[in-house]
Amino acid sequence: MLLKNTYNELIKILSKPRSYLGLGALTILIGIIIFAMKADGESMVSFVTSSFEQTLSFNGKLVNGNLIAFIILQMLVVHIPLLIALVTGDLISGEAAMGTIRMLASKPISRTSIVLSKFFAGAIYTFVITIWLGILAVFVSHWVFGTGDLMVLNSDGLVILPESDILWRFGLAFCVAYLSLLTVATLSICLSAFAENSIGPIVATMAIIIIFTIIGSLDVSVFDSIKPYLFTTHMASWRSFFEQPVPFDEIMNSVVILLTHIVLLVGITIFKFNKKDITS
Amino acid sequence: MEQQTIIKVRNLSKKFGSFEAVKNVSFTVNKGDVFGFLGPNGAGKSTTIRCLLSLISPDSGEIELFGKSLNKNRSEILSNVGSIIEKPDFYKYLSAQKNLEIFARISGANVSRKEILEMLDFVGLGDRAKHKVKGFSHGMKQRLGIAQTLLHKPELIILDEPTTGLDPQGIIEIRNLILRLKNEQNKTILLSSHQLSEIELIANRMVIINQGKAIVEGTVTELLNSEETLVRIEVDEAGSAVQLIQAKFNPQEITQISSKELEVFISKSRVPELTKELVLAGFALHSIEPKRKLEDYFIKTIQS
Numbered sequence: 001m002l003l004k005n006t007y008n009e010l011i012k013i014l015s016k017p018r019s020y021l022g023l024g025a026l027t028i029l030i031g032i033i034i035f036a037m038k039a040d041g042e043s044m045v046s047f048v049t050s051s052f053e054q055t056l057s058f059n060g061k062l063v064n065g066n067l068i069a070f071i072i073l074q075m076l077v078v079h080i081p082l083l084i085a086l087v088t089g090d091l092i093s094g095e096a097a098m099g100t101i102r103m104l105a106s107k108p109i110s111r112t113s114i115v116l117s118k119f120f121a122g123a124i125y126t127f128v129i130t131i132w133l134g135i136l137a138v139f140v141s142h143w144v145f146g147t148g149d150l151m152v153l154n155s156d157g158l159v160i161l162p163e164s165d166i167l168w169r170f171g172l173a174f175c176v177a178y179l180s181l182l183t184v185a186t187l188s189i190c191l192s193a194f195a196e197n198s199i200g201p202i203v204a205t206m207a208i209i210i211i212f213t214i215i216g217s218l219d220v221s222v223f224d225s226i227k228p229y230l231f232t233t234h235m236a237s238w239r240s241f242f243e244q245p246v247p248f249d250e251i252m253n254s255v256v257i258l259l260t261h262i263v264l265l266v267g268i269t270i271f272k273f274n275k276k277d278i279t280s
Numbered sequence: 281m282e283q284q285t286i287i288k289v290r291n292l293s294k295k296f297g298s299f300e301a302v303k304n305v306s307f308t309v310n311k312g313d314v315f316g317f318l319g320p321n322g323a324g325k326s327t328t329i330r331c332l333l334s335l336i337s338p339d340s341g342e343i344e345l346f347g348k349s350l351n352k353n354r355s356e357i358l359s360n361v362g363s364i365i366e367k368p369d370f371y372k373y374l375s376a377q378k379n380l381e382i383f384a385r386i387s388g389a390n391v392s393r394k395e396i397l398e399m400l401d402f403v404g405l406g407d408r409a410k411h412k413v414k415g416f417s418h419g420m421k422q423r424l425g426i427a428q429t430l431l432h433k434p435e436l437i438i439l440d441e442p443t444t445g446l447d448p449q450g451i452i453e454i455r456n457l458i459l460r461l462k463n464e465q466n467k468t469i470l471l472s473s474h475q476l477s478e479i480e481l482i483a484n485r486m487v488i489i490n491q492g493k494a495i496v497e498g499t500v501t502e503l504l505n506s507e508e509t510l511v512r513i514e515v516d517e518a519g520s521a522v523q524l525i526q527a528k529f530n531p532q533e534i535t536q537i538s539s540k541e542l543e544v545f546i547s548k549s550r551v552p553e554l555t556k557e558l559v560l561a562g563f564a565l566h567s568i569e570p571k572r573k574l575e576d577y578f579i580k581t582i583q584s
Contacts, residue, residue, distance in 0.1 A: 004385040011382065015373050099369030103428065106333040108359040108388040278335040279296075 002113045002120075009121030013087060022083035022129050029079070030072055030136040034144055037068050045151075064148030066166050068141035070242065073173065076133065081184040081209055082202075084129060088122040089188035089201035092273065096196045096280045111274045115193070119266055122185045130178040138170055152242045159244050169246075173238040176251065179258045180235040184209065186265040187231075193272045196280055231261045284311040285347065286436055286468045287332065292341035294327055301327040303492040304341070309470055309485070311435075314462050316479035316486030316500065317472035318578060324492040325472045326366060329440045332470075333363055345436065359388030362434040366441055368425025372414035376405055376424055379413055380431060387432035396431065403427045403457065419450035426457055437461060440472045451478070458482055476578050488581050495581055509548045510571040516564040518542045524561055529554060543571065 013019050037044070041063040092115075095101040104114060150161040161169070184205065191201035212232035215223050227233055237254035240247050287309035294302040302324040309315040319325050330336040332343060334354050343350040345357045370379045377396060384391035400409050403423040408416070416424065422442060429437050439458070443451045459482060461467045473479055479486055480500065487497040496503065515521045518536050525534055525544055533545040546554060551570070558565050 001386060001388075008382045008385055011378070012371060012374075015371070015378075017373075098371070099367065100371060102330075102335060102365045103369065103383060104386075105335055106358065106361075106363050106365065107383065107386045108355040108357075109386045110355065275337075277296075277337060278330065 001109045002117055005109055005113060005117035006120045006124075009091070009117050010124060013121055013125050016087070016090075018090070019087050019125065021086060022080075023132055025083055026076070026080070026129065026133055027136065029076060030133075030140070033072050033075065034068065034141065037063065037071070038144065041068070041145075061146065061148045062151055063145060064150075065138070065142030065145040066148060066150040066161075066163070066170075068145050069137040069170065070150060070152065072137040072141065073133075073177065073238070076137075080129065080133065080181060082206055084126055084181055084185050085188040085202045085205040087125055088185040089192050089205055090198040091118040091122055091189055092192035092269075093195040093201050094192075094198045096278075097198055099280060101278055101280060105278050111276075112270050115189075115266070115270045115273050119186065119189055119269070122189055123182055126181050126185045127178060130174060130181060133177075134170070134174045150242070154239070154243060156243070159242065161242065161244065169241040173241040176238040176241070176255065176258075179255060179262075180231070180238070183231045183235075183258050183261045183265075186262045186269075190265040190269040190272075193269045193276070229257065231258060234258050285309070286311050286313070286345065287315075287470065288342075288344040288347075289328070289332070290342040290344075292328060292331060292338050292343065294324075294331060294336060294338050300492050302331070302338070305489065305492070305494045307487040307494055307497050309436075309468060311468055312462075312466060313485050314458070314469045314471060314483045316483030317470060317489065318474070318476065318479050318486050319472075319489035320474055323474075323489045325474075325489055326440055327492075328489070329363075329365060329438055329470070329472055332438060333361070333365065334358070335365070355388070359432065360434050361436045361438060362429030362432065363438040364422070364425040364429055364440060364442055365438075367418070367444065368421050368428065370413040370421065370424060370428075373412065375410050375412055376400060376416070376427075377409040379424065380428060383428050384431045389432035391431050399427045399431055400424075402430070404453070418445050419447065419453065422446060422450065422454055423457070426454070430461070434467075436468045436470070438470045438472075441474070442471070443473070443475060443478060451475075455482060488578060490581075509551065510543055510545055511551060511554070512537070512541065512543050512567075512569045512571050513558070514541050514566040514568075515558065516540065516566075521558060521563055524557065524563075525554065528557055540566070 045062050045067070095104060105111065147163055149163050150166050152159045152161065187208065188201050188205040191204045195201050209232055212230045216227050216230055216233045234254035234257050237251055240251050285308055290306050292302055292305045293300070305324065305328055317325050317329070327336060331338045332345070332350070334350060346360060348357060350357055371382065374382070377400065380396045380399065381393070384396060397406065397409060400406050403426050405420060405423055405427065408420065413421065413424065426442070429439070442458070443454050446454065455478065458469060458471065462469060471479065471483060483500050485499050486503065488495045513521065518538065518540050522534055522536050522542050525531060529546060529550065531544050531546050535543045537543055548570070551568070555565065555568055
């Protein structure tokens with residue numbers, strides 16, 4: 001029954017026009033970034049490298065597919081949660097708003113299975129969005145700009161990663177990015193169980209992300225104890241794969257915290273949905 | 281022979297905050313019944329039905345369907361129940377056929393595509409199978425709702441206000457569909473409605489519920505015949521006719537409506553005698569119409 005309803009949920013997602021908004025918006029945004037970098041990428045990169053030119057000499061093609069893919073990832077990981085929440089925030093509350101929740105919950109399928117099937121369908125949708133992001137960011141960038149060494153500017157300074165040492169980093173970075181986006185999807189599904197309309201959970205998800213991000217970026221000691229446990233603190237941990245050496249311990253810590261969030265949020269959703277009187 | 285009990289509700293209660301929606305409601309539905317669940321808006325009908333379908337958790341009381349506790353055998357029981365709760369809502373962006381496929385997959389039975397198309401034919405939507413539900417009228421959605429309830433061939437069908445919002449033609453169509461289910465497929469049907477005529481025409485047994493309480497339960501025939509009948513009489517001189525009826529029959533209640541019309545509460549068995557007396561007394565009897573139907577019984581029961 002769980003598999004059958006997951007299939008049902010995927011059909012519903014595929015049949016809704018809003019599900020394609022994410023893919024469409026992603027394609028357009030990446031197209032704009034690639035166009036902008038093609039037109040003016042060299043001057044943008046030279047602006048960054050100019051501060052190092054007194055101590056370092058840069059040779060070769062700096063504006064390459066790897067750099068563009070990294071820039072795209074950095075820019076879009078902030079916006080993709082909205083595109084994910086647009087679909088996943090509607091999964092339970094949308095049924096309540098439409099009235100179909102009555103039909104669904106009066107069938108011989110447990111409420112736990114209903115929640116889990118929606119979670120699996122949401123996870124598959126998030127996976128498709130992440131894969132689409134990967135295809136556009138990595139493969140299209142490589143196709144347009146060619147390949148080359150990756151220059152990454154982080155808090156410790158400038159890191160140059162050789163061309164042969166990059167693809168696996170992108171692979172693992174997308175896995176962690178997927179986990180971050182899945183946490184957002186699970187949060188919006190959870191909020192969806194508390195609402196009777198679609199807009200509330202979507203707005204609430206974004207509000208939580210913004211509030212947590214602000215708390216995480218505030219240099220105030222009172223928040224220091226909670227910062228490590230906010231999922232937003234770990235949403236950018238994919239970037240750690242582009243450090244040298246890769247801090248695998250930190251990444252594993254982030255993975256554990258994101259997974260803990262997912263399990264907790266799914267648990268809360270199941271508990272809430274099982275207790276819920278369906279009166280809509 | 282003892283009848284098989286399909287639904288047994290005992291002392292069901294449900295509160296929403298401080299509001300008691302259902303108070304100690306009990307009733308029994310037997311196999312093959314078209315059971316009317318009658319009550320005014322806000323009486324607690326939908327809450328009771330939602331409890332029967334495990335959409336709402338009751339605060340107390342017992343619900344048994346097919347002789348098994350709903351609480352302990354939810355999935356098994358619901359696989360043998362088809363339902364429409366208030367208006368049937370579907371995924372508007374999907375076709376009628378796709379909607380039925382979705383509900384068939386989680387109905388607990390293997391329903392083939394051929395059976396889905398046959399069901400759409402049964403409810404008169406065969407030619408609209410591929411059309412998106414967003415273009416359907418309310419009546420078409422109701423018929424699709426009935427198709428959805430029948431997909432997995434359930435023994436019990438629960439219909440909550442199935443004719444609400446329908447035009448007269450739509451009401452007749454749904455009513456005929458329900459009668460076909462009873463007559464051709466021998467389904468047990470729980471029909472909730474505030475449309476008194478609907479219950480009177482379709483149901484064989486009923487319970488009247490008001491302000492969360494079950495007031496009376498029994499067969500429709502018994503409940504309607506056990507009381508006196510209101511008869512409206514049109515004669516040439518209503519005033520004299522009232523005096524004659526009072527003298528001869530001493531009715532519980534008699535009212536002169538106009539110079540030519542009167543209404544009298546009288547036992548149904550005495551109506552022929554009353555007619556005879558009026559004719560023998562020389563009154564020109566233009567019409568005699570029994571008015572004592574479910575509507576009067578319902579209002580009287582609720583008021584009492």
